[in-house]
Amino acid sequence: MTDTPPARRLLLPLVILLSALPLSADDNWPQFRGRQATGIGSGQPPIVWNVETGENILWRTPIAGLAHSSPIVWGDRVYVTTAVSAESADPSLGTGWLGGTGKSATDGGAWSWQLHAYDLASGQLAWKQEVTTGQPLRRRHLKATHANCTPATNGEYIVAFFGAEGLYCYDASGQLVWKTGFGSLHSGPYGFTDYEWGFASSPIIHDQYVVVQCDCLNTSFAAVLRLEDGTEVRRIARSDVPTWSTPLVIQAGDQTQLVCNGYREMAGYDFDTGERLWFLYGGGDIPVPTPLFAHGLVVLTNGHGRSPVYAIAPAARGDITPDGDARLEDEAEAETGAEEPEAYAGAAGQLPDGLVWHQPRNGSYIPTPIVVGDLLYTCNDNGRLTVTDVRDGSLVYQERVGGGATYSASAVGTDTHLYFADEAGSVHVVKTGREFAIAAENAMQETVMATPAIAGRRLLVRTVKQLVCIGQP
Numbered sequence: 001m002t003d004t005p006p007a008r009r010l011l012l013p014l015v016i017l018l019s020a021l022p023l024s025a026d027d028n029w030p031q032f033r034g035r036q037a038t039g040i041g042s043g044q045p046p047i048v049w050n051v052e053t054g055e056n057i058l059w060r061t062p063i064a065g066l067a068h069s070s071p072i073v074w075g076d077r078v079y080v081t082t083a084v085s086a087e088s089a090d091p092s093l094g095t096g097w098l099g100g101t102g103k104s105a106t107d108g109g110a111w112s113w114q115l116h117a118y119d120l121a122s123g124q125l126a127w128k129q130e131v132t133t134g135q136p137l138r139r140r141h142l143k144a145t146h147a148n149c150t151p152a153t154n155g156e157y158i159v160a161f162f163g164a165e166g167l168y169c170y171d172a173s174g175q176l177v178w179k180t181g182f183g184s185l186h187s188g189p190y191g192f193t194d195y196e197w198g199f200a201s202s203p204i205i206h207d208q209y210v211v212v213q214c215d216c217l218n219t220s221f222a223a224v225l226r227l228e229d230g231t232e233v234r235r236i237a238r239s240d241v242p243t244w245s246t247p248l249v250i251q252a253g254d255q256t257q258l259v260c261n262g263y264r265e266m267a268g269y270d271f272d273t274g275e276r277l278w279f280l281y282g283g284g285d286i287p288v289p290t291p292l293f294a295h296g297l298v299v300l301t302n303g304h305g306r307s308p309v310y311a312i313a314p315a316a317r318g319d320i321t322p323d324g325d326a327r328l329e330d331e332a333e334a335e336t337g338a339e340e341p342e343a344y345a346g347a348a349g350q351l352p353d354g355l356v357w358h359q360p361r362n363g364s365y366i367p368t369p370i371v372v373g374d375l376l377y378t379c380n381d382n383g384r385l386t387v388t389d390v391r392d393g394s395l396v397y398q399e400r401v402g403g404g405a406t407y408s409a410s411a412v413g414t415d416t417h418l419y420f421a422d423e424a425g426s427v428h429v430v431k432t433g434r435e436f437a438i439a440a441e442n443a444m445q446e447t448v449m450a451t452p453a454i455a456g457r458r459l460l461v462r463t464v465k466q467l468v469c470i471g472q473p
Contacts, residue, residue, distance in 0.1 A: 027456035029073040032150035032202040032246050034454065037290045039370040039412045041454025047417050047429045048440045049470045058458065058469040059123030063116065066091040067147035068408070069202075071462055073455040074155045077126060077172070078118040080467060081160050083146035086110040093447065093464065094142025102189060104139035104196045111136055111146055115160050115170060120455060123469055127174035137164040137184050140198035143408070143449070148200035150246075150451075152210070157227055159210050163187065163199025167212065169230060178230035186217040189286060190241035193217060200244040200288075206256075206271070209233070213260050215243040222247060222260055222269070236274045240265045243287040245302075250293045252314030259291040259298055266300050268314065278316040278354055283308045289364050289410075294371040294390055297356055301378060303365025308358065309378065311393060316354020357393035362386040368410040368451075370418060372432045379420055381407050385430070399436040401428050410451040412459075421448040421461065444468065 026042040033039045049056035065084035072079050085091050087109040094105065112133050117126040136146050149161040157177060161167045166181040188195040201213045210225045215238060224234040238260065245261035249271060256271035263286075267279035284302035292299040298312040312320065351358060362378065369378040376390040383405050387396040401407075405422035412419050413432070417439055420428045425444040431437040446463035453460040458471040 024456070027073075028075070028155070029071075029453045029455050030154065031072060031152040031204050032070055033290060033368060033410060033412065033451060036250075036293065037204075037246065037248055037368070038292070038294075039368070039410060039451075040372065041412065041414055041456070043454065043456035043458070044414055044416070045454060045457055045459035046470055046472055049442050051443070051445055051468065056470055056472055058471045058473065060466050060468050061118060061123040061125075062466045063462070064089075065112075065114070065147070066093075066145045066464065067462075068145050068200075068449045069147050070150040070451045071453045071460045071467060072151055072153055073120060073453055073460070074153045076120045078120050078455075078460065078467070079151050079153060079158055080116050080118070080462065081131075081147045081149070081151055081162070082114050082116065083162075084112045084114060086112065091145075093449075102192070102195055102197070103142060105142050105144075106139075108135055110134060113147060113162050113165055115151065115158065115168070115174075117174060118467070120458070120469075123467070129170060129174050129176070131160060131162070131168050132165055138186060138198065139196035141196075144198040144200070146198065148198055148244075150202040152203050152205045154205050154227070157205075159203050159205065159227075161199075161201075161203045161212060167203065167210070167225075167230070169210070169227070177228075180225070180230045180232070182212070182214055182223070183219065185214055185219070187242050187244070188217055190217065197242075197244075202246040204247060204249065206249040211247055211249065211258065213243070213245065213247040215240045215260075215262060217242055222258060224258075224271070234274050236269055236276075238262070238265050238267070241285065245287050246290040248291040248293060250298065250314065252296075255314070257314055259293070259300075261287045261289060261291055261300055261302055263287055263302065266302075266310070268298065268312070268316070278312065278318060278320055280310065280312075280319065280321040280355070282321060283310070284363070284365065286365070288366045289368040292369060292371060292376075294376070295374070297390065299369065299371070299376065299390065301363035301369060303363060303380070306361055307363035307365055307380065308360045309363040309388075309393070310358050311356045311390070313354050313356055316352075320352040320355045322351055322355060322358045359388070359393050362388075362398070367407050370411045370413060372413065372415060372418070375432070375434070377411060377418060377430075379407055379411055383407060383422070385420075385436070387434075387436075396434050397436050401430065401438075402426060408449045412452050412454055414454070419452060419459065421452060423447055423449060425463065427452075427461065
C-alpha cells in the first residue's frame with residue numbers, strides 16, 4: 001500500500017473538520033418537507049450515487065423497527081422516530097390498498113416507540129430515548145407503521161407525535177420536557193369503522209407553538225400548544241372525515257393563517273383566534289397531501305377519486321367551493337385505474353372570489369406536490385407527473401415517472417433537480433423546467449415509503465431498514 005502524499009496528509013484534517021461542521025441556519029430541515037413544507041433544500045446534493053459501490057454514500061445507519069416518518073435535521077443532528085416490536089425483529093408491510101385491500105395489519109403485542117438522534121457527519125447514534133411502550137392502542141394499515149408522523153424541531157426542542165400513543169417533547173440533549181395525549185385517535189376510511197389505518201399527520205412548530213391536526217373517525221380538530229410546556233392554548237373544531245395531512249402555517253400580510261387540508265373542510269383559520277376565514281369541500285375523500293404556499297397562493301390537492309387541485313388567495317372569505325363537478329365523485333374511474341383525459345380543463349367557468357384557479361383532476365392522492373419557480377410539480381401515487389404554472393393552473397407537460405412504479409414518498413429537490421422516490425426503492429431525479437428530462441435513476445435496493453430530507457449538500461433517504469446519507473465526500 002502506498003503512503004499518503006504529504007500534501008494530502010495536510011488536507012485530511014481539514015476535510016474531517018469541514019465535514020463535522022454544523023449546517024448553516026438555511027440548511028436545517030426542521031419538519032416534514034423542510035421549512036414551510038416546501039420540500040426545497042438550500043444546497044445541491046448529488047444526483048448520482050450507488051449504494052452497492054459506495055459512490056457518493058457518506059454513511060449508512062441501520063434503524064430498528066418499522067416507521068415511515070421522515071428524518072429531520074438541525075445543526076449537526078439528525079432526528080428520526082421508530083416503533084420497535086418486541087415480538088418481531090422484522091415487522092412486515094403488506095401490499096395495502098393498491099394491492100386491493102384496506103384492511104389493518106394484525107400484529108399486536110408489545111411495542112417500543114422511540115426517538116433517535118444521529119450525528120450528521122458520521123451517522124453515529126448520539127442518543128436514543130424510549131418514548132413509551134405497550135400494546136398499540138390502534139392498529140395500522142398493511143402499508144403503514146406505528147410511527148408515521150415526522151418529528152419537528154426548532155433546535156431547542158424536538159416534538160414527536162405517535163397518534164393515540166401521544167405527543168412528546170424532548171430537549172436537544174434527549175431529556176423529556178413534557179408529554180400529552182388526545183385520546184384514542186381512530187384513523188380509518190369514513191364509513192368503515194372496522195378499518196384502522198394508523199395516524200400520520202405530523203406536528204409542526206410555529207414560533208413558540210406546536211400545531212397538530214387530528215381528523216379522525218371519533219374526533220376532528222386542530223390544536224395549538226405552547227412549545228415550552230405543552231399547554232393547549234387553542235382547539236379549533238373541524239367538521240371533517242379522517243385525513244392524513246400535515247397542517248401549514250402561513251403569513252399573509254399582517255395575518256397568520258393555519259391551513260388544513262380535508263374533504264369536508266379544507267380551510268384557513270386565523271392562527272391567533274381560531275376563526276375560520278375561508279373553506280371549501282368535496283375534493284378527494286382520503287386527504288393526504290400537505291398544503292403548499294407559493295406565489296401568494298395556497299395550493300391544495302387531495303385524492304383519491306378525482307384528485308382536484310385548488311389555488312386560493314389567503315384573502316378569501318367564506319365558502320369558496322366551486323360549483324358543478326368539483327363535488328362529483330367518480331369512484332368507478334378511480335377503482336379501474338383509467339387514465340386521466342389528455343385535455344387539460346384549467347379554470348373554466350366563473351369561480352368564487354378568492355379561488356384563483358381550480359383543476360378538477362390531475363392532483364395527487366398521497367404525495368405532496370412541490371413548487372420550483374413558477375412551476376407546480378404534482379406526482380400522483382401512480383407516477384403520473386403533471387407540471388402546471390402555479391400562477392394560473394395552465395398545463396406545461398404531463399409524463400410518467402418510473403414506468404408503473406408506485407409512490408408514497410413526496411418529492412424533494414433544489415432549484416435544478418427533483419428527487420422522486422418510489423416504493424420499490426428507485427430514486428428518479430428529474431430536471432426542473434418546462435421540458436421533461438430524467439437526469440438519473442438510483443436504486444436504494446430497499447423499499448422506500450418515507451419522504452427524503454435535504455441538509456445542505458446532503459440527501460437523507462430513509463428506507464425500511466436504514467438511513468442513508470448521500471453526498472460528495
